[in-house]
Amino acid sequence: MQELVVATRNKGKLKEIKQMLHKRGLEIEVRGLEEFPSIGEVPEPGETFEENAIFKARFVAQRLGRIVLSDDSGLEVDALNGRPGVYSARFSGEGATDERNNAKLLEMLRSVPPHKRGAQFRCVMVLYSPEGDYVLTQGIWRGRIATEPSGDGGFGYDPIFIDEEKGMTAASMDMETKNRRSHRGRALLKISTLMENFFAMVQKG
Amino acid sequence: MQELVVATRNKGKLKEIKQMLHKRGLEIEVRGLEEFPSIGEVPEPGETFEENAIFKARFVAQRLGRIVLSDDSGLEVDALNGRPGVYSARFSGEGATDERNNAKLLEMLRSVPPHKRGAQFRCVMVLYSPEGDYVLTQGIWRGRIATEPSGDGGFGYDPIFIDEEKGMTAASMDMETKNRRSHRGRALLKISTLMENFFAMVQKG
Numbered sequence: 001m002q003e004l005v006v007a008t009r010n011k012g013k014l015k016e017i018k019q020m021l022h023k024r025g026l027e028i029e030v031r032g033l034e035e036f037p038s039i040g041e042v043p044e045p046g047e048t049f050e051e052n053a054i055f056k057a058r059f060v061a062q063r064l065g066r067i068v069l070s071d072d073s074g075l076e077v078d079a080l081n082g083r084p085g086v087y088s089a090r091f092s093g094e095g096a097t098d099e100r101n102n103a104k105l106l107e108m109l110r111s112v113p114p115h116k117r118g119a120q121f122r123c124v125m126v127l128y129s130p131e132g133d134y135v136l137t138q139g140i141w142r143g144r145i146a147t148e149p150s151g152d153g154g155f156g157y158d159p160i161f162i163d164e165e166k167g168m169t170a171a172s173m174d175m176e177t178k179n180r181r182s183h184r185g186r187a188l189l190k191i192s193t194l195m196e197n198f199f200a201m202v203q204k205g
Numbered sequence: 206m207q208e209l210v211v212a213t214r215n216k217g218k219l220k221e222i223k224q225m226l227h228k229r230g231l232e233i234e235v236r237g238l239e240e241f242p243s244i245g246e247v248p249e250p251g252e253t254f255e256e257n258a259i260f261k262a263r264f265v266a267q268r269l270g271r272i273v274l275s276d277d278s279g280l281e282v283d284a285l286n287g288r289p290g291v292y293s294a295r296f297s298g299e300g301a302t303d304e305r306n307n308a309k310l311l312e313m314l315r316s317v318p319p320h321k322r323g324a325q326f327r328c329v330m331v332l333y334s335p336e337g338d339y340v341l342t343q344g345i346w347r348g349r350i351a352t353e354p355s356g357d358g359g360f361g362y363d364p365i366f367i368d369e370e371k372g373m374t375a376a377s378m379d380m381e382t383k384n385r386r387s388h389r390g391r392a393l394l395k396i397s398t399l400m401e402n403f404f405a406m407v408q409k410g
């Protein structure tokens with residue numbers, strides 16, 4: 001069976017990706033970075049999602065000599081000119097947690113009225129071979145920032161991101177609904193349509 | 206029929222790419238930049254083949270709203286620590302021509318003995334959608350720099366680049382042989398295995 005290493009230690013992200021690939025019927029064994037302790041901390045030195053996703057995938061692919069999937073994603077808030085963007089996970093500074101990031105964002109938007117609370121999750125996903133060939137896809141999920149958290153699924157900013165059409169936060173959706181609508185789901189759906197041919201291409205050399 | 210815009214005004218390159226895609230049996234109409242005069246000069250602002258190939262493809266894809274193929278390629282000479290690299294086409298400065306570039310390189314290597322004249326052509330090829338999804342592949346052609354030009358096919362450094370196995374310069378090969386062995390041929394062969402699925406992916410959105 002083909003093996004795919006996902007360049008993440010985020011268990012929520014790994015679980016989402018595994019579920020989506022299996023639902024697509026791809027016979028691929030998905031392994032997270034926790035299975036490869038020799039890979040230390042993976043840096044995210046870029047200023048864009050694209051740079052970070054490519055950097056992470058290349059970093060792991062070159063060290064392991066395997067095909068690697070990475071993503072870099074975050075929340076872009078209209079009223080903050082696209083921030084926190086690539087700094088989404090580190091938004092509340094040293095020792096940032098999901099809770100603190102959400103609290104900081106809600107506080108910054110406290111006086112912003114509902115019709116100006118537009119935001120989007122953006123995901124850049126990269127499938128990378130040790131030889132330096134790769135595929136990059138993007139996914140966007142438009143929505144709005146809530147005034148308080150709700151829902152206990154998902155991770156990151158999910159509790160305060162409202163999907164307008166469904167009228168609920170990302171954290172309130174079951175995983176299947178979320179994966180069908182989310183930025184990561186869309187980027188992964190696209191990349192998955194090229195995955196089998198990508199594996200074949202790499203094996204042929 | 207699918208349409209593919211190749212981000213080049215180089216007729217030699219366009220002809221090679223057309224021939225290779227048709228030989229692969231891909232039913233794609235290939236169009237060069239000369240058919241789109243609204244696209245002015247396409248900048249190559251990068252310091253790597255990768256940056257330039259992505260930049261060119263994005264530049265054209267965003268302006269035309271079409272799927273674009275670009276390549277950036279050049280010659281990396283061992284004795285010159287990989288130069289001229291991304292500056293291959295501009296190696297002899299203002300008003301550079303293939304002849305001047307070849308003459309300059311031969312002059313610089315005048316005292317370098319045969320066993321130290323190793324070099325490689327490198328090609329980075331990018332298939333880019335207007336939405337920002339893309340595929341990137343690489344191809345390398347190892348060889349050696351001749352002491353004088355020979356052959357009248359090809360373009361660029363082909364007259365002074367010797368394919369060791371064939372014992373002749375790239376400019377002395379028929380196009381089919383060259384395309385089977387060259388850096389561009391290898392990168393294009395790889396990218397072509399993903400091309401049909403890429404078009405389908407873009408059309409599904």
